[in-house]
Amino acid sequence: MKEILPEIIENIRKSYFAKDEKTVKKVIKYVESLVENDKLTVLGIIGRKPRTKDLDEWNLEAVAWRTIERSMEYPYKVGDKITFGSKKIRTIKTINSEEHTVQIENGDILPMCSIRFADEEEKFEQMELF
Numbered sequence: 001m002k003e004i005l006p007e008i009i010e011n012i013r014k015s016y017f018a019k020d021e022k023t024v025k026k027v028i029k030y031v032e033s034l035v036e037n038d039k040l041t042v043l044g045i046i047g048r049k050p051r052t053k054d055l056d057e058w059n060l061e062a063v064a065w066r067t068i069e070r071s072m073e074y075p076y077k078v079g080d081k082i083t084f085g086s087k088k089i090r091t092i093k094t095i096n097s098e099e100h101t102v103q104i105e106n107g108d109i110l111p112m113c114s115i116r117f118a119d120e121e122e123k124f125e126q127m128e129l130f
Contacts, residue, residue: 001035008067017059027060074112081118089118
């Protein structure tokens with residue numbers, strides 16, 4: 001995350017929604033507080049329910065999210081077993097690296113940032129039991 005932080009800050013500052021300097025500083029401070037995490041974790045944190053009712057602040061967080069997502073290099077390959085949303089395991093049929101999407105066996109197209117390896121889900125569930 002540290003290597004992309006300057007680009008995130010630049011994109012936040014030049015965004016259409018950067019109307020109020022106080023809001024811009026607040027979002028930058030929030031993103032900087034997440035810099036010790038990996039990109040996928042930060043995407044999950046920022047992508048959750050909005051932390052604020054301020055629409056400009058929310059949109060600036062979305063600018064940060066999009067900047068991070070576009071910089072991602074995903075490890076998925078055709079044939080990998082993944083989960084999306086539910087616990088149902090799916091298989092990747094095709095990958096579009098430019099759009100950061102995968103197509104699964106039933107034809108659905110999913111964003112790469114929202115899928116996980118199926119075996120990671122199993123490991124996580126097992127760890128929760130202890």
